[in-house]
Amino acid sequence: MNVLVIGANGQIGRIVVDKLKESEHEPIAMVRKEAQAEAFQNKDVKTVLGDLEKDFSHAFEGVDAVVFTAGSGAHTGADKTILIDQEGAMESIDLAEKHGVEHFVMVSGMGVENPRAVEGKMRPYLHAKHRADQYLEQSGVPYTILRPGRLTDDAGKGAVNFYEYQGDVEYGEVPREDVASVLMEIINTKAENKLYPLIGGDTPVTQIL
Amino acid sequence: MNVLVIGANGQIGRIVVDKLKESEHEPIAMVRKEAQAEAFQNKDVKTVLGDLEKDFSHAFEGVDAVVFTAGSGAHTGADKTILIDQEGAMESIDLAEKHGVEHFVMVSGMGVENPRAVEGKMRPYLHAKHRADQYLEQSGVPYTILRPGRLTDDAGKGAVNFYEYQGDVEYGEVPREDVASVLMEIINTKAENKLYPLIGGDTPVTQIL
Numbered sequence: 394m395n396v397l398v399i400g401a402n403g404q405i406g407r408i409v410v411d412k413l414k415e416s417e418h419e420p421i422a423m424v425r426k427e428a429q430a431e432a433f434q435n436k437d438v439k440t441v442l443g444d445l446e447k448d449f450s451h452a453f454e455g456v457d458a459v460v461f462t463a464g465s466g467a468h469t470g471a472d473k474t475i476l477i478d479q480e481g482a483m484e485s486i487d488l489a490e491k492h493g494v495e496h497f498v499m500v501s502g503m504g505v506e507n508p509r510a511v512e513g514k515m516r517p518y519l520h521a522k523h524r525a526d527q528y529l530e531q532s533g534v535p536y537t538i539l540r541p542g543r544l545t546d547d548a549g550k551g552a553v554n555f556y557e558y559q560g561d562v563e564y565g566e567v568p569r570e571d572v573a574s575v576l577m578e579i580i581n582t583k584a585e586n587k588l589y590p591l592i593g594g595d596t597p598v599t600q601i602l
Numbered sequence: 603m604n605v606l607v608i609g610a611n612g613q614i615g616r617i618v619v620d621k622l623k624e625s626e627h628e629p630i631a632m633v634r635k636e637a638q639a640e641a642f643q644n645k646d647v648k649t650v651l652g653d654l655e656k657d658f659s660h661a662f663e664g665v666d667a668v669v670f671t672a673g674s675g676a677h678t679g680a681d682k683t684i685l686i687d688q689e690g691a692m693e694s695i696d697l698a699e700k701h702g703v704e705h706f707v708m709v710s711g712m713g714v715e716n717p718r719a720v721e722g723k724m725r726p727y728l729h730a731k732h733r734a735d736q737y738l739e740q741s742g743v744p745y746t747i748l749r750p751g752r753l754t755d756d757a758g759k760g761a762v763n764f765y766e767y768q769g770d771v772e773y774g775e776v777p778r779e780d781v782a783s784v785l786m787e788i789i790n791t792k793a794e795n796k797l798y799p800l801i802g803g804d805t806p807v808t809q810i811l
Binding site: 470471472474475476479480484508509514516517520521524 | 679680681683684685688689693717718723725726729730733
């Protein structure tokens with residue numbers, strides 16, 4: 394499959410692209426700037442320039458699956474939360490629908506299920522991610538939503554706590570590398586329109602699905 | 603009808619409450635602070651304290667119609683755009699549905715139909731208002747969405763340019779007082795799940811519906 398990775402230059406994005414490149418799939422790394430593209434091109438990875446705040450419809454040509462792992466990051470204002478985390482995601486979902494994408498994998502986050510439980514500056518972010526997730530659920534695009542806990546840079550354990558969301562969530566942390574491994578398992582599976590919380594745990598990643 | 607005015611202390615809100623008080627309807631002014639409530643109580647207007655960022659479900663008891671004219675204003679950040687203009691509106695729609703409200707009248711704005719056409723700091727606001735409008739359209743709550751052009755403090759003319767939205771919009775400005783008069787006409791009519799742009803014009807307000 395041709396897998397468009399939106400947010401390829403992010404911390405999870407880069408690991409996912411590397412894993413896709415080693416697999417039977419063909420990653421297409423969507424990045425905003427030419428300078429970001431070079432590192433991927435040096436590894437013989439296809440790239441496409443696309444800015445979530447502009448028209449990036451060209452990026453979807455020939456794409457079979459999408460991994461959305463873009464984020465405005467912790468150092469920008471809530472304007473970018475709307476423009477990137479919410480609207481960039483929703484526009485990606487619209488484009489996926491138009492182009493008949495078979496699997497849209499959304500990297501969401503824990504806490505997104507209940508933004509009103511949170512006070513302070515995280516809340517607008519949780520609202521934005523929540524609306525994007527809802528939009529995907531209602532879009533008709535086959536999807537998987539992954540909601541990892543607090544991300545760490547620890548080495549991956551290759552084992553996690555992964556389960557279908559039933560209204561309750563266990564909080565915890567999870568290495569980005571394990572998130573990327575879980576994303577690979579998801580991409581290798583048919584979309585079942587499900588939502589999965591994810592934290593560190595003991596189930597081998599190869600056995601989660 | 604008992605008409606809950608959300609954003610009663612705003613510029614349009616105050617005029618609408620006054621007009622409702624002179625009509626056969628009973629306005630309930632929802633305001634955030636006790637100090638804001640006094641001015642309404644002095645005019646014998648019912649008030650309810652409610653904060654869109656908190657739990658304001660109590661405000662919907664016995665309510666037949668809602669006018670949503672709250673806004674985070676030009677002097678707050680995009681975090682409030684999410685919390686008030688988007689999420690405050692969406693939560694109001696959810697509560698209206700729960701309480702069987704017969705008519706939800708949303709004060710939206712021109713340009714909301716195409717946020718991506720706009721650059722700069724208005725764009726996050728337009729996105730937020732757009733998502734709230736979409737949410738109302740899909741909610742099942744009987745609604746009217748009003749999209750006035752640029753608001754002025756000119757005296758009302760009692761005449762406007764008001765038409766059902768068909769994909770094209772004529773830009774222009776309109777006095778807040780005329781917006782409030784149009785809202786009264788809308789409240790006096792059964793909800794028909796329609797969306798109307800509004801600018802100044804020559805059609806007497808009494809003849810628009």
